Structures are given as structure tokens and as C-alpha cells.
Amino acid sequence: MIELVGFDGDDTLWHSQGYFDDAQQVFESIVASYVDLADARLHERVLAVEKGNLALYGYGAKAMALSMIETAIEVTGARISAADLGRLVQLGKDVLQHPVELLPGIRDAVEAVATAHQVVLITKGDLFHQERKVAQSGLSHLFRRIEIVSEKDVPAYARVLREFGVAPQHFAMVGNSLRSDIEPVVRLGGWGVHVPYRSTWAHELETTLAPDEPRMRAVDAPDGIAAAVAALSATAAQGTVPDRPS
Amino acid sequence: MIELVGFDGDDTLWHSQGYFDDAQQVFESIVASYVDLADARLHERVLAVEKGNLALYGYGAKAMALSMIETAIEVTGARISAADLGRLVQLGKDVLQHPVELLPGIRDAVEAVATAHQVVLITKGDLFHQERKVAQSGLSHLFRRIEIVSEKDVPAYARVLREFGVAPQHFAMVGNSLRSDIEPVVRLGGWGVHVPYRSTWAHELETTLAPDEPRMRAVDAPDGIAAAVAALSATAAQGTVPDRPS
Numbered sequence: 001m002i003e004l005v006g007f008d009g010d011d012t013l014w015h016s017q018g019y020f021d022d023a024q025q026v027f028e029s030i031v032a033s034y035v036d037l038a039d040a041r042l043h044e045r046v047l048a049v050e051k052g053n054l055a056l057y058g059y060g061a062k063a064m065a066l067s068m069i070e071t072a073i074e075v076t077g078a079r080i081s082a083a084d085l086g087r088l089v090q091l092g093k094d095v096l097q098h099p100v101e102l103l104p105g106i107r108d109a110v111e112a113v114a115t116a117h118q119v120v121l122i123t124k125g126d127l128f129h130q131e132r133k134v135a136q137s138g139l140s141h142l143f144r145r146i147e148i149v150s151e152k153d154v155p156a157y158a159r160v161l162r163e164f165g166v167a168p169q170h171f172a173m174v175g176n177s178l179r180s181d182i183e184p185v186v187r188l189g190g191w192g193v194h195v196p197y198r199s200t201w202a203h204e205l206e207t208t209l210a211p212d213e214p215r216m217r218a219v220d221a222p223d224g225i226a227a228a229v230a231a232l233s234a235t236a237a238q239g240t241v242p243d244r245p246s
Numbered sequence: 247m248i249e250l251v252g253f254d255g256d257d258t259l260w261h262s263q264g265y266f267d268d269a270q271q272v273f274e275s276i277v278a279s280y281v282d283l284a285d286a287r288l289h290e291r292v293l294a295v296e297k298g299n300l301a302l303y304g305y306g307a308k309a310m311a312l313s314m315i316e317t318a319i320e321v322t323g324a325r326i327s328a329a330d331l332g333r334l335v336q337l338g339k340d341v342l343q344h345p346v347e348l349l350p351g352i353r354d355a356v357e358a359v360a361t362a363h364q365v366v367l368i369t370k371g372d373l374f375h376q377e378r379k380v381a382q383s384g385l386s387h388l389f390r391r392i393e394i395v396s397e398k399d400v401p402a403y404a405r406v407l408r409e410f411g412v413a414p415q416h417f418a419m420v421g422n423s424l425r426s427d428i429e430p431v432v433r434l435g436g437w438g439v440h441v442p443y444r445s446t447w448a449h450e451l452e453t454t455l456a457p458d459e460p461r462m463r464a465v466d467a468p469d470g471i472a473a474a475v476a477a478l479s480a481t482a483a484q485g486t487v488p489d490r491p492s
Contacts, residue, residue, distance in 0.1 A: 056342050058374030062308040069315065070335050078328040085331050086319045089312055096302050127373045127396040128304030145409070150373040163391070 002191060002233040004166045005113050007143075008175030009123030009130060011197035013106050014137055019098045020064060021199055023091040027068050030084050034076040046071040058150050060126030065092025096129055100136040103197075105222035110142050112226035113174075117233075120145045122160060122173070124152050124180065152180035154187050161188070172232055174225055178207040182216055191232045192216040193225055214241045248437060248479040250412045251359050253389075254421030255369030255376060257443035259352050260383055265344045266310060267445055269337040273314050276330050280322040292317040304396050306372030311338025342375050346382040351468035356388050358472035359420075363479075367392045368406060368419070370426065398426035400433055407434070418478055420471055424453035428462055437478045438462040439471055460487045 010016035024046075031042055050067045057063035068088045072080050113119055121143045123130050130148045134140050145164065149156045161168055172191035175181025182192035186209065194216060209216065214235070217228040235241055256262035270292075277288055296313045303309035314334045318326050359365055367389045369376050376394045380386050391410065395402045407414055418437035421427025428438035432455060440462055455462065460481070463474040481487055 056339060056374070057308060058372070062303060062312060066308060066311060066335055066338065069331065073328045073332045073335075076328065078332065080328045082319045082322065082324040082326045082328065082331060085315065085328060086324065089316050089319075092312065093302060126304070127394065128302070131396050148373065150377050 001170070001237040002117060002172045002229060003170040004161075004164060004172075005117045005119050005229055006122040006171065006173040006175075006185075007110060007113075007119060008173070008177065008181045009121060009133060010125065011103075011176040011199075012174060012181070012195060013102060013110070013121075013139060014133060015101045015103065017197060017199045019095045020061075023061075023064065023068075023095050026091055027072070027088060030087055031072050031075060031080070033084070034079055040075045042071070042075060045075060049074075058126075059124055060129055061092045061095035062126060064095065065089055068092075096126075100133050102137060102139070103222060107139065109222035109225040110139060113229055114142050116226075117229065118144050120147065120164065122147045122149065122152070122157075124149050152177075152184060154184045157184050157188055157190070161190075169236065172229055174229070178209055183207050183209045186213060186215045190215070191236065193228045193232070194218040195222065195225060196220075247416070247483040248363060248418045248475060249416040250407075250410060250418075251363045251365050251475055252368040252417065252419040252421075252431075253356060253359075253365060254419070254423065254427045255367060255379065256371060257349075257422045257445075258420060258427070258441060259348060259356070259367075259385060260379060261347045261349065263443060263445045265341045266307075269307075269310065269314075269341050272337055273318070273334060276333055277318050277321060277326070279330070280325055286321045288317070288321060291321060295320075304372075305370055306375055307338045307341035308372060310341065311335055314338075342372075346379050348383060348385070349468060353385065355468035355471040356385060359475055360388050362472075363475065364390050366390050366410065368395065368398070368403075369393070370395050370398050398423075398430060400430045403430050403434055403436070407436075415482065418475055420475070424455055429453050429455045432459060432461045436461070437482065439474045439478070440464040441468065441471060442466075 007013060028037055028042055046068060049071045053063060053067050057066060065088055069085055072085065072088060110119060119142060121134065127148055134146055140146065147160050161171055168188040168190040172193060173181050173185040174193040174195060176195055176197040178194060182194050185192050192215060217232060219225055219228050253259060274283055274288055292314060295317045299309060299313050303312060311334055314337065315331055318331065318334060356365060365388060367380065373394050380392055386392060393406050407417055414434040414436040418439060419427050419431040420439040420441060422441055422443040424440060428440050431438050438461060463478060465471055465474050
């Protein structure tokens, strides 16, 4: 059965992507003074720059700001003013300073899961920003451990679970990203509860998981999380779902 | 006696500050096309901007690049060209991509300490960049654990030692920064081996430790580290240095 439950942070415990989406809109409106957005395919180009910089910058608002500046210089042929580039620096700061707003019902959901299981927080992104959000969330006392990782992939989950001393088959992860929260945990032989968020960064939508994956449950809202974890735990105890090769 | 020894990463295991210093020189040469550097007090101003952004950005090359861009726009009255600001973005990438060059003798030093103690790596800065440097260093197999923290202060060391299950009086930290590597550990009741590096960021020089602090040894080069740890361990075993209030 399931001993340990991990929760994702951004867009699972608190709002995040919306702030990035807002910044993206302001970015486009600034660049629109210089080029035709459709002609310049700005949306595709900034996403391509962000993905190209991912291995160097990692995730987060500083990476966003630097990739926006790079893209803006490129698509305007370096015609963009320093003042407007300064506004892009500020966009990054705005995202870093946004208030931490919990998703409705999530505090109750974490508390409900915590009555039956150990819970930990496993989040990725900018180390400073994530720590500040955890501190401001008012939820940190509920978590036995808080792990901030640079990438949520199979090796990262394997390392974290080794450090926790928990085998993957006794671990479930709760999160909004199939790519980062569910798929790698299921591949390791663990379990996942998918709670979709209203907006997901394109990059996080990539997954090869089947929608009927038996090691995963999807719920519409936080108030379904505890029951989904309990159902997965019962399935795990019955042993009716074969272990995956790790 | 000392059970666990922590090593810092940047400028203790591998060169780092030199790359930031080089970037700083290029930054100044770029801005020098617009303003008189002395009149603009560029050096002081970029340091002030970096320190002002520290609580928001944290440490590392992305923070450096963003603070340079902000400073350059400010001191030039937004007259700097987009192309030159693009060169500042590139300076950040250059720092992130520099090769990992171990300090002479450090591999032998870590191996020597590891024969008598458990060793861990405790480093701060950009999560992505630190992980890449650890991987490229070829030293990661020597460390029982690798902890990347956002700030090396008393609460951070207290948390990490709690996770390791080691009391501070059985822990020594080896590093180049009195402020980040030695002082907080000594304040917790632990021990420190200071190995100065040829260049230290002004911010890291701030300390209130006395030069004759009995819980600290200073060595000139990595080949002195193992003996210094052994000497501190002997002192710890004798109990002649009183415990500090934590």
C-alpha cells in the first residue's frame, strides 16, 4: 500500500502558470510596437528560445525574463529600446513577487491525505522562488520534507525516494503535470493522482502515458485527492496491477 | 569528534568567481561606450543592484545577467543599444557554460578526508548550474549526499544537518567563504576549515568571526585540509573548546 504521498507545488498547491501567462501577454504587447506578431510568429519563437535555453537556465521567472529579452532583441533586429527591455526585466520581477494564493480546497486536501500518509512536497523551479512560496503558503508544517529539484524526471524521483527510504511502489505523487508529476513516478513503479490546472505550459503537456493508465487517477478538483489516494492505495494492497519494469 | 565533513563547491572544489570577474570586466567595457565608468560609479552601482536583487533572484549567473542589464539601462539613461544588452545576456550564458576546472589538489584532499569521515557537498547558487557542475566535476561519487541550498545561513545548515541526522558538534565544513561556509556552522556549534580563494565576491567577505576562532582552522591550499580536519576532530574529542550556545 501507499506510505508516502508527494505533492507538487506550482499549480497544484498554489497558482503559478497564470502569472507566467500574464507576463507573456505583456511581453507580446511590448514587442507588438516593433513587429507584426503573427508575421514574427512571436509566440512560437519565444517558446523555442525558452526550450532551447532550458538545459542552461532551468525553469522559473529569471529564465523567462532572459529568454524574453533574447527573443525580443532577435525578432526586432535589435531595434527594441533599452527602456522596453527594462520592462521585460520587470516582468520577471513581477512573477517572482506575486502573492502566493492557494488553490481552493487544497489545504483541506493536504490535511486529509496527511491523516493517513506521510506527505512531502516535491517541486521544481527557481530555488529561491520556490522556497519563498513554500514559506508564504502556510502549508510547510504539513510536509515531512520539502524537496526542490531542477528537473522532475525518473532519476530525480529515484534519488529523492532513495533519500526518503521509500520504495516507488509505496509512493504516490499528486500534481497537475502529467509530464513532470505523474509519468516519471508511474515509470518508476509508483502511483499518480493527476489534478489538471486551468492553464499548463505547452512544455508540460508532453506525455506518453495512456489515459487509462491503471497506476493513475485523475480528479477534477482538490476535494477528490484524498479519495483517489485511498483508491490507489487499496489497488496497491490488492496487487492486481502488475509492477512495471523500472 | 567529527563524523561528517561538508565541502563547499564554488571556489572550494572548482573555479567559479574568476568567471564572474571576467564577465564583470566585459560588462564594464560595454557600458564604458556610453558613460564614464568612474563618474557613473559603475562598480558600486552594479554591486548595489545585485545586493538589492538578492532576496528576489538569489545567487548565480542568471541573477548576474539580469542585474547587469538593469544597471546598464539605469546608468546609461536607457541609451544603451539592444545589441549591447544582448551581449549581457550572452555573458550570463558564458558563465553558465564555463568548463568545470577542479582546484589543484582538491581531488586528493576530498579523497583523504573521505578515508576517515563521511563527506557531503553543500553548495549554493543556481540549482541547474550547480547540478551540472557537480556532474562534470567527476567528484560526485565521493559524496554521500549533495545538497544545493538557496542561502548558506544558520537555519539552512541546521535543516541540512537534521536531515543528515548529525549533530553540529560532529560536523565540520570546508570552504572558501567565511560568511557562508564557516561562520554559520561555527555559530551552530560545528567546526570550520577555511581555504581562501584568490578572488572572493565582496558580499562573501562580510563576517563577524574572530580570526582566532578556536572552532576554525585556516589552510593555504587543499593539501592542508585533511590535517586541519583531523586537528579539529582531535580538539572536538578532547572537549577543550566549550560548546557554543546555538
